[in-house]
Amino acid sequence: MNSAPPPQMARVEEQLAALLEEGGWSVDVEPVGPQRYRPDLVAGRGPHRYAVELKAEPEGRPDRALALLSQAILQASRYAADLGMRPLAVVGVGNASPSLRRRFVDFQRDYAPDVAVGLVSEAGGSLFIGPGLDGLDREEPKARRSGRVAQPRKASNLFSDLNQWMLKVLLAPELPERLLHAPRGEYFSGSDLAQAAGVSPMSASRFLRRMQEEGFVDDSGGPLRLVRRGELFRRWQSAAMRSSPELRMSYLIPAAGPRQLHKLASRLEACIGLFEAADMLGVGHVSGAVPHVYVRRLSPPRGVEWPGVVPCAPGEPPQVIIKQSNAPESLFRGAIRAGDVLVADVLQVWLDVSAHPSRGAEQEQLLREGALADVLGERP
Incomplete structure (x- = not known):
C-alpha cells in the first residue's frame, strides 16, 4: 500500500540517500538479492548497518503515513533478518507537521521499539529514531511569505x-x-x-x-x-580521504607473510590494496610498506576467524592492516583478479595512496606521471 507515484518515490529516495551521505553514511542503492526480497537501500556507518525500506505518502496524512510506516517496519524487519542488519523503516511525505512527527515517535515507542524509523519531507525536514542515526534530524523549514514551501538542499553526494x-x-x-x-x-x-x-x-x-x-x-x-x-x-x-575502521594484525607465522596475505585475501571476500596492489599491477614504487587488505565489513563471517593473522600486541607494529572499504561497490567491481586473489584497480590505488601519511605522495606522483598521465590530463 504505497499511494505515491513513481516520480515522488524517486525524489524521496534521492533525498534520503543524500541526507544519509551528508551524515557520513555509505549508501548502497543497489542492494544484492532478488528484486522482490531486497530492501530499497542499505546504509552503513561504523558498526551500524541498516536495511532500509522506504514508502511515500504525497499528502502527509497521518492515517496513511502511519499505515505505510507499519508496512515498512514489517518489510524492513524481514530484509534485515535475512541480511544480518538492523531494520530502518522510512516514510517520505510532502510536509511533516509537528503532529505527524509526534505520532511517529509515539508509534515507534509503543509498537516497534526495536526497529529504527525515519520521516523525511520534501520540504526538507526529517526525523530519525534508532542507534547511530543521531544528527540526521532536521526541523521542518517554515513556509515563505508567498506561501510556497522552502525547497530542500541540492541532491546527492557526487562521490557516493x-x-x-x-x-x-x-x-x-x-x-x-x-x-x-x-x-x-x-x-x-x-x-x-x-x-x-x-x-x-x-x-x-x-x-x-x-x-x-x-x-x-x-x-x-x-x-x-x-x-x-x-x-x-x-x-x-x-x-x-575519509577515514574508515581498520584492524592492525600480525601474521601467525611471520616468515610466511606473503603467503598468509594471499590466503587471507582469497579465503574471505577481500581485496589487496595500496602499495601491495600497485606492485601486483606492475606500477609499484614504494617497498617495505605494511600491506593493506580491504573488506566490505570489518568482521569475519559468523564462526570464522581471520585466517593466518592475529591482533597485534599493544605497542607492536602491524604486519598487515585489514581495512573496511568506504566504497565497497566501486572497489570490488573494479578489482583485478590475480590468480585466486582480488587486487584494487589502478584508480583505486591512486585514490588510496594519495591519502597515505608516509610515502603515499611518492606513489601517487609516479601514477600521475605514468600509468594515469593520460587519464588525469598530466601528459605534456
Whole structure:
C-alpha cells in the first residue's frame, strides 16, 4: 500500500540517500538479492548497518503515513533478518507537521521499539529514531511569505560509492584491462551508462545530472565525455580521504607473510590494496610498506576467524592492516583478479595512496606521471 507515484518515490529516495551521505553514511542503492526480497537501500556507518525500506505518502496524512510506516517496519524487519542488519523503516511525505512527527515517535515507542524509523519531507525536514542515526534530524523549514514551501538542499553526494564506480566505467576505455576491470564502450545517455555499469537507470540519471550541474561532463551531441578533469580528480581525492575502521594484525607465522596475505585475501571476500596492489599491477614504487587488505565489513563471517593473522600486541607494529572499504561497490567491481586473489584497480590505488601519511605522495606522483598521465590530463 504505497499511494505515491513513481516520480515522488524517486525524489524521496534521492533525498534520503543524500541526507544519509551528508551524515557520513555509505549508501548502497543497489542492494544484492532478488528484486522482490531486497530492501530499497542499505546504509552503513561504523558498526551500524541498516536495511532500509522506504514508502511515500504525497499528502502527509497521518492515517496513511502511519499505515505505510507499519508496512515498512514489517518489510524492513524481514530484509534485515535475512541480511544480518538492523531494520530502518522510512516514510517520505510532502510536509511533516509537528503532529505527524509526534505520532511517529509515539508509534515507534509503543509498537516497534526495536526497529529504527525515519520521516523525511520534501520540504526538507526529517526525523530519525534508532542507534547511530543521531544528527540526521532536521526541523521542518517554515513556509515563505508567498506561501510556497522552502525547497530542500541540492541532491546527492557526487562521490557516493556507486558514483565512483560509474566514474571508473567512464574512464575505463582510457586504461588497459590489466589495470581496471570494467566495461569499455561509448555511452550517449544515462540508460546506456546504467546498462553497462550494472546500476539502476535512476542511479545513472542522478549521477549524470550532478556531473552536468558541476560542469564535469560534456554530452553535447556525442558520447559522454569527462571535462574539467583537474578539478574533478582533486575533489575525488578529497572525498576518498575519509577515514574508515581498520584492524592492525600480525601474521601467525611471520616468515610466511606473503603467503598468509594471499590466503587471507582469497579465503574471505577481500581485496589487496595500496602499495601491495600497485606492485601486483606492475606500477609499484614504494617497498617495505605494511600491506593493506580491504573488506566490505570489518568482521569475519559468523564462526570464522581471520585466517593466518592475529591482533597485534599493544605497542607492536602491524604486519598487515585489514581495512573496511568506504566504497565497497566501486572497489570490488573494479578489482583485478590475480590468480585466486582480488587486487584494487589502478584508480583505486591512486585514490588510496594519495591519502597515505608516509610515502603515499611518492606513489601517487609516479601514477600521475605514468600509468594515469593520460587519464588525469598530466601528459605534456
